[in-house]
Amino acid sequence: MNKVLISVLGSDQPGIIARVSDIIKQHNGNIENLSQTLLDTVFGALLQVELADADSAEALQTALEAACQDMDLFIRVHPWRESSSDWHQHKAQVQPYIVTAIGPDRQGLVAEIAAQLYQHGVNITHIQAIFKGGSNPMDNLMVFEVDVPKDTVMQALRDALTDIATRLDLEISVQHRKIFDSVSSIVN
Amino acid sequence: MLNPKDIISTLQMVREENLDLRTVTVGINLTDCVSDDINTFKSRVYDKITRTAGQLVATCERIERRYGIEVANKRISVSPIGVVAAPFNAEQMVEIALTLDKAALELGVDFVGGFSALVEKGMSRGDQALIDAIPQALTESQRVCSSVNVASTRAGLNMDAIKRMGVVVKQAAEMTAEDDGLAAAKLVVFANIPQDVPFMAGAYLGIGEADAVVSVGVSGPGVVKAALERAINEQQDMDLSRAADVIKQTAARLTRAGELVGREVAESLGLPFGIVDLSLAPTPNENDSVGEIFEAIGLPAIGAPGSTAFLAMLNDAVKKGGAFASSHVGGLSGAFIPVCEDLSIADSAANGTLSLEKLEAMTSVCSVGLDMIALPGDTSAEMLSAVMADEMAIGVINKKTTAARLIPAPGKKAGDHVVFGGLLGEGPVMAVNMGEQENRFVRLGGRIPAPIQSLVN
Structure with a gap:
C-alpha cells in the first residue's frame, strides 16, 4: 500500500483536473477518492491516490509541479497511512x-x-x-x-x-x- | 451536504413566514371509561386523559427545540361525550365538561375537544342531554370545545337538531355576554364531520379510531403567501397553472414538516401516529392570514369577484400537495376562512367587500364553512338555525364537510367590533340579510332527506 494525499489550490481555470489526473495516470496511480470545491474563483481539490510501490510522494509532487507550472497552483503530495485516529x-x-x-x-x-x-x-x-x-x-x-x-x-x-x-x-x-x-x- | 437554497428556504419558512405546527392533538378514546355512576365516570375520564397525555406538553416542547419549529397549541380530543356519557342528564354533562377542563388545565394543554354529539339522523337521550348542557358547559369551562354534527350526505339534514342548535348557540352567546358571546366561539355545528380533525372547535375522536392517537394540524398561510409572492417576482409570465404548482409544492413541504414532528411526538408518547391535517389556518397576525394570499395573487381583497374561483384552486392545490407528501392526510385539510381569526378577512368584512352571502358561496369550495362569524346580538335563534341549514345543505349536497361557528354577539349590531382574544381573534359584526326574524321553514322541523347520488348536475 503506497497511498498519498494530494491537495491542489489556486485560481480556477480549465484543465487543472485534466493535468493532475494525467500525471497520476502516467505514474500508474489510481485515484480512489476526490473532492473538488470552488470558493468564488478559488479552486481547491483533495485527492486520495494509490501509487505503484516503487513510486514516491516526492517524485509525484515534482512531476505535478512541472506539469502545472504555468497554472500558478499550490500542489502538495503527502504520504498517507490509512490508520484511523483514536x-x-x-x-x-x-x-x-x-x-x-x-x-x-x-x-x-x-x-x-x-x-x-x-x-x-x-x-x-x-x-x-x-x-x-x-x-x-x-x-x-x-x-x-x-x-x-x-x-x-x-x-x-x-x-x-x-x-x-x-x-x-x-x-x-x-x-x-x-x-x-x-x-x-x-x-x- | 445540504443545498444552501434549501437551508435558506427552510429557515425563512420558520423565521419570517410563520410556519408553525398549529396543534399536536392527542385523541383519547373514552369508551372504556363508561359507567352509570357519574363520579366513577368522571374519575375514569380524568385518569385516562392525564395518564395518556401526561407527557404531551413536555414532549412537544422538547421536539420544538430539536427542530426549531413552534408547536403553537397542544390539544386533546376525546370520544363524543354524547355517546360515552349517554346515561347522564344535562346537569351531569356540565360536570363532565368541567372534568375535561380540569384535566386540560392539569396537563397544560390549550383546548380539549369532544364535548360532542353526532345527531345527523336522530338524537339519543345522551345527545339530547349533552346539547342541553352546551351553553352552561362552555360558559363555566375555559378550554372545552364542543361540536354537533347535524347533517351528512348519507343521512341528510336533521332539521330538528338544527332548530335546537339555533337556540343553543343563542343561549351560549347570551350567557357569556360580557365577553361578546365567547362561549359560542367554542361551539361548531357540522355536516359530514371528519373523525380525526385535530383543529378546534371541531376536534373529537371518532368511534372508528384507535384507543389513543397523535394527529397534527399544520398551518402556514404566511408560507404560501410568501411563496406566491416570490414566484410572481421571479417569473414575469407566471400564470395560474404555475401558481397552483407553487401552492402544491409549498403544501407538500409544510406537510412533510408536520408529519416529521407528529411521528416523533407519537413515538415519544408510545402512541400510534394518526394523520396530518394541512389546513391554511390563520391567526389574527400579519403574515399569517389566508386573506393576504388572495391579495398576493392579485385580487383586490378577499370577497371581491374572483374570490370563489381562487379559493377553489387554493383549497384543491393544498389538498393535492398534502396528499402527495404524506400517505396519512386527514382532518379538514384545505383552506379555512374564519372571519375573526384572520386580520385580512376581518378587514374585508368590516369594509363591506365580504358579505355573509359571499362567504357562504365561498364555503362551497373551502375546507370548512362559515367560521368565526359574529352576527348581531338580536339575530333570532330561528334565523341562526336557518343560516346553519343553508350551510349544512352545501356540505350535504357537495359531499364535503361544512360547518357553522356563529356568534350572535349580545348587544352588538352590524358594524360593531367584537373581541374574543387569543387565537379566536376579533372582528366586525356582520349583517344578516334577515327581513323577518321569523322563519316558519325552520320551525317545520323533521329531516331533509339524503340527496340522490346520481344525476349529478
Whole structure:
C-alpha cells in the first residue's frame, strides 16, 4: 500500500483536473477518492491516490509541479497511512444537526462558534458561508453541518451558542438535520 | 451536504413566514371509561386523559427545540361525550365538561375537544342531554370545545337538531355576554364531520379510531403567501397553472414538516401516529392570514369577484400537495376562512367587500364553512338555525364537510367590533340579510332527506 494525499489550490481555470489526473495516470496511480470545491474563483481539490510501490510522494509532487507550472497552483503530495485516529476508532453515536448563524459578518464569528462546538464534543462535517452583504439578514448566513454526540447536553450547547449570539448580535439556531431534509427533498 | 437554497428556504419558512405546527392533538378514546355512576365516570375520564397525555406538553416542547419549529397549541380530543356519557342528564354533562377542563388545565394543554354529539339522523337521550348542557358547559369551562354534527350526505339534514342548535348557540352567546358571546366561539355545528380533525372547535375522536392517537394540524398561510409572492417576482409570465404548482409544492413541504414532528411526538408518547391535517389556518397576525394570499395573487381583497374561483384552486392545490407528501392526510385539510381569526378577512368584512352571502358561496369550495362569524346580538335563534341549514345543505349536497361557528354577539349590531382574544381573534359584526326574524321553514322541523347520488348536475 503506497497511498498519498494530494491537495491542489489556486485560481480556477480549465484543465487543472485534466493535468493532475494525467500525471497520476502516467505514474500508474489510481485515484480512489476526490473532492473538488470552488470558493468564488478559488479552486481547491483533495485527492486520495494509490501509487505503484516503487513510486514516491516526492517524485509525484515534482512531476505535478512541472506539469502545472504555468497554472500558478499550490500542489502538495503527502504520504498517507490509512490508520484511523483514536477519535475515529472510538467515535460516539451522533445525531446530525444544522447550526445556522444569521447576522452581520464579524471578526471571530467562526472561531467563537467553532470553539463552543468543540468544547461540547461536536464535530463539524461541513461548513459554508453565504455572505452577500446588504440588509437582508438571510444574505449573511453561516451554516455549520455538525455531528452531535449522544451524550452532549443539548441545552448546555444551546446556552453557549445563545451567549455568543447575544454578544455578536447574531441569530443562532440549532436544528436537527431531519427538518431540512424532510422539508426540502421529495423522497426521503 | 445540504443545498444552501434549501437551508435558506427552510429557515425563512420558520423565521419570517410563520410556519408553525398549529396543534399536536392527542385523541383519547373514552369508551372504556363508561359507567352509570357519574363520579366513577368522571374519575375514569380524568385518569385516562392525564395518564395518556401526561407527557404531551413536555414532549412537544422538547421536539420544538430539536427542530426549531413552534408547536403553537397542544390539544386533546376525546370520544363524543354524547355517546360515552349517554346515561347522564344535562346537569351531569356540565360536570363532565368541567372534568375535561380540569384535566386540560392539569396537563397544560390549550383546548380539549369532544364535548360532542353526532345527531345527523336522530338524537339519543345522551345527545339530547349533552346539547342541553352546551351553553352552561362552555360558559363555566375555559378550554372545552364542543361540536354537533347535524347533517351528512348519507343521512341528510336533521332539521330538528338544527332548530335546537339555533337556540343553543343563542343561549351560549347570551350567557357569556360580557365577553361578546365567547362561549359560542367554542361551539361548531357540522355536516359530514371528519373523525380525526385535530383543529378546534371541531376536534373529537371518532368511534372508528384507535384507543389513543397523535394527529397534527399544520398551518402556514404566511408560507404560501410568501411563496406566491416570490414566484410572481421571479417569473414575469407566471400564470395560474404555475401558481397552483407553487401552492402544491409549498403544501407538500409544510406537510412533510408536520408529519416529521407528529411521528416523533407519537413515538415519544408510545402512541400510534394518526394523520396530518394541512389546513391554511390563520391567526389574527400579519403574515399569517389566508386573506393576504388572495391579495398576493392579485385580487383586490378577499370577497371581491374572483374570490370563489381562487379559493377553489387554493383549497384543491393544498389538498393535492398534502396528499402527495404524506400517505396519512386527514382532518379538514384545505383552506379555512374564519372571519375573526384572520386580520385580512376581518378587514374585508368590516369594509363591506365580504358579505355573509359571499362567504357562504365561498364555503362551497373551502375546507370548512362559515367560521368565526359574529352576527348581531338580536339575530333570532330561528334565523341562526336557518343560516346553519343553508350551510349544512352545501356540505350535504357537495359531499364535503361544512360547518357553522356563529356568534350572535349580545348587544352588538352590524358594524360593531367584537373581541374574543387569543387565537379566536376579533372582528366586525356582520349583517344578516334577515327581513323577518321569523322563519316558519325552520320551525317545520323533521329531516331533509339524503340527496340522490346520481344525476349529478
